[in-house]
Amino acid sequence: SSDQIEQLRRRFKQLSGDQPTIRKEHFNNVPDLELNPIRSKIVRAFFDNRNLRKGPSGLADEINFEDFLTIMAYFQPIDVTMDEEQVQLCRKEKLRFLFHMYDSDSDGRITLEEYRNVVEELLSGNPHIEKDSARSIADGAMMEAASVCMGQMEPDQVYEGITFDDFLKIWQGIDIETKMHVRFLNMETMALCH
Numbered sequence: 001s002s003d004q005i006e007q008l009r010r011r012f013k014q015l016s017g018d019q020p021t022i023r024k025e026h027f028n029n030v031p032d033l034e035l036n037p038i039r040s041k042i043v044r045a046f047f048d049n050r051n052l053r054k055g056p057s058g059l060a061d062e063i064n065f066e067d068f069l070t071i072m073a074y075f076q077p078i079d080v081t082m083d084e085e086q087v088q089l090c091r092k093e094k095l096r097f098l099f100h101m102y103d104s105d106s107d108g109r110i111t112l113e114e115y116r117n118v119v120e121e122l123l124s125g126n127p128h129i130e131k132d133s134a135r136s137i138a139d140g141a142m143m144e145a146a147s148v149c150m151g152q153m154e155p156d157q158v159y160e161g162i163t164f165d166d167f168l169k170i171w172q173g174i175d176i177e178t179k180m181h182v183r184f185l186n187m188e189t190m191a192l193c194h
Helices: 002-016 024-029 039-047 065-073 084-102 112-123 131-150 164-171
Strands: 021-023 062-064
Touching (some): 002 021, 002 024, 002 065, 021 024, 024 039, 039 062, 039 084, 039 112, 062 065, 084 164, 112 131, 131 164
């Protein structure tokens, strides 16, 4: 809505120090991100040209307000007036954004190493889980993903990673819509993502 856009404009100005663009270091002032174990991936996603719809790879050095709105649109809650086709399109775009967070080299696949990095970052705040345990968790999850995507694998078959179509299969039936949104009620204390 126009009210939400105005709230986001105020938030943008607050983050940028009233400048016309935001750089990655401006996100250092967001307390809710400071505590997020995948903070670096979230911030990177704001500058990923794929998410900005500006190219198949690479990172922007800075983003303007229009770019900021493009990224924030991924976090827009599902509108109850949407028909099923619109809901599915919105869901697919949210999952594409998430896929890009995992696919850090922009090659169109989430490799085991990329997945390990995310899992290790997610679990880094837990003092009871060692790095080797995090690797084992990532390896097990990747094998499960491979079985969902490829069925039973032959012992000598190499799994080269998760494609976006595979990613859609894996997330089928999982409620991404309520997990990936931003609340617009109080912009001063808002978390940039859940």
